[in-house]
Amino acid sequence: MDCGVQCNGAFCSGGTPEASSSCSSSSLVCGNGRKGKTGNEIHSFCSKCKEKEAQVKANQTEGLCGDCLHATLLAKFKGAVNSNGMILPTDKLLLAFSGGPASRVALEFIREIQSKVQRDSDASKDNSLRIFQFGVAFVDESAALQLTFHEACQVIEGIKSIVSDKVHQQEDLHIVPIESIWSTDDSDGKQKLSDLLESMQDATGKEDLLGYIRLQVLQKIAVEHGYSKLILGLCTTRIATHVVASTVKGQGYCLPGDVQYVDARWKVPVLLPLRDCVAKELTMLCHVNSWKTIFTKALSTLAGSHFSVNSLVESFVALLQEENPSRERTIARTAEKLKPFGFNRLPETDTVRQLSHRRSDASQHCRSDDNTSLELLCPICSAPLNEKDFMEIRKGFGTNLDLTSLQAALKNRETRLDLPSPVFHCLCCPSCQFQILQEQKPSGQFVYSLLPDIMKKRAIENIISNDSWMRRRIEDCLFSDDDGDEVQDADLEEVTKKMEKFGK
Template sequence: MECGGQGCEVCVGSACSCSSSSRRATSSSWWHTKVCCKCKEAPAQVAANQTEVLCASCLNTSLFSKFKTAINMHDLIRPSHKVLLAFSGGPSSRVALEYLLEIREKAQRDAMHSSEGSARVFGFGVAFVNESAAIPLAAFNPKVLCQELRGIVMGGHKRPDEFLNIPIDSVYSDSELDVAGAHGAVRQERLQNLLNSVTDPTGKEDLLEHLRMQALQQAARKHGYTRLVLGLSTSRIAVKVISETSKGCGFSFPAGIQYYDARWLVPVVLPLRDCVAKELVLLCHFRNLKWVFIPTLSTSTLPQRTINSLSASFVSTLQEDNPSRERTIMRTAAKLQPFSFNRATSIEGFTSKRKGTTISASNGVQDMEDTMETGRRNSNYEACSSSFHFLGEMLP
């Protein structure tokens, strides 16, 4: 079992799907007798993209191509940007870290050989949200975990500009508490009071996710970052689609599964949206990329206790019968029409159809939001309802 039986971001909670799927991909006898369908030379080691049998090198090429295509086609990262990666220690964010470092290293080489000599390279930092104040676990030492993560991020010859360790209770640091001279103990007390006031397990998980994003956004603004990269994969998004639909968030969830989301002050981008978690785990194995399992509230929750864990268990069960289910759910959700803030060019400035003038970002977004049609909203709701009507039968 890849996660040691404790759950990981591949399993998305306590329901473990990484062991069975990975074992199917690596332990079967077919790869001993077949060659890679890409290079036609090396022996096949994994079944990727549902039907392709690939070697480790071609698997890396395939995933890196998806990653870079998402960045280039959707204009997620530019040389003038300063990028912050939300690092959880798991395989998805580990692969995102490796790929961003490779892209940045190539950009630095190109800048050195540029004829102008002034080519810019995007800034890059990594942030880890320490949730020990919200989830005290005696078996794990937060300081040791943080040092281990810092070693993974900053230990190689390729490294980002900085590594940020963000306490989850830092969401209170900009409040009146700092003015009054309060310290971490008061912030932790306020955080615990907030979490204890939520009795519903699903609500507590969602609240913690919101606090995590607030902490990342706050740190990104403080250090001048202009992009926040999340390592959400197809597998995580498939579970999110099921859980958000079950919670009655069918209209709003298309905004959170796009490559670009500018609802936050620091736009959020998802370059791993087209990559399956199983393939990311295998890539970490083949390339010896070290990753760390860090327990969270979701991984310590019983499978049948929250909507999120139940949705993860449901998707895991579907995967056992048909490994393409995650991609099917993702493609179905992607058919829902995105919002105006899901296009990078429409946020950072776009050209008006009248006289070809350029409209500022703030005015442009406001104008587009003011002219959004009610018919499109209704079509999103109807499409969501028809695509996932089976949830009423499968999920209690």
């Protein structure tokens, strides 16, 4: 996942031609890739080291040389990694790679950190020190974007040339088509994906659903190949756009969980080490270091800038950034003040406890109670649902739902799991109900029938966990077997009050 100059969902759609244009040594490259003015308007030397000639105008405020820009962004990357315990010696990391500037910078920074650890290990007396491993994953979306065979091959060859060059050949590269989430043959999966997107009338919902499926494919790759963590290239620019877009789409409740460094609601925790870096600086770093990037198309680039709510918000945030270079950071930092969820921290392990002093500052912003298992997640977008949604879901189950059969199907790992369409609808968050399922329209049930089975399986798991959640919520109102008939009238009155309060 990436966030270069232009992004769609979680994967970058690449930069503009200006962003990759060459520049002479006597001029500065500004944030949008165009040559900046020289002379008396900007200092000719780097504002940080005061020695080398400035090559880029970082965030439209100061001129930096290429080395200082690299050091600044690497320091932000390492700060996020160290303060949150993201990378441990025993880890096997999977980097979601799109070929855009952000994922390219993340790739180079991980390689640099790994090389340093390797040098330290070689120099130490104990050569048995473990060094983390990492691989790279690229999700091929040519079937969703209806690319020609030649265009798809060009993108894949470009990805291979970047990841497996002559110097770096040790990383595992996983190139997986997005239709593989249906776990069927290629032709059947492509047909289901095509039918699903064509049946959806809401452009924003179509774009969002493609991003949700993409993340599910990355999770599938990580689980099947034994990766312990998944790294995404989401940066400040993408997060700022996501904050505004989520607010517009009514996803404010789940927003705090999406903007943190760590998101452990998934089987393989998701990490955002580039959260404090803006897209323009990442693009400039690729430019000054001559790091090759790949332009990949997206739904919004094919349909136009006003294709969806996401593309409109992206244009809006870009306009704000032109007027005030700190707007993106301001939006992102404002969202960071929201109270995170319990899953916004990595699970505690012995290794993590030993490094707890390195991430104490970040840990204090997370919930102190371990309630990760209490979160009921939307089966489509994985957004957490609030207590009001819990109660509405319970009302929507109906009386003909056979929980025993569903539990048996999960236990036997049956591949085909179906729920009544109305039940699945009530298990989803309001945003997915309106933009993706469109239950009030005839196409809603057809859309549900085409969704991947992994989403339907999560819905069934939510139904079963919902009963456990309800019991935990009223646990202090229940009597144990030892209470017998010795309950006093005062106790009964207190229990009645608690039940009435919970019902409200």
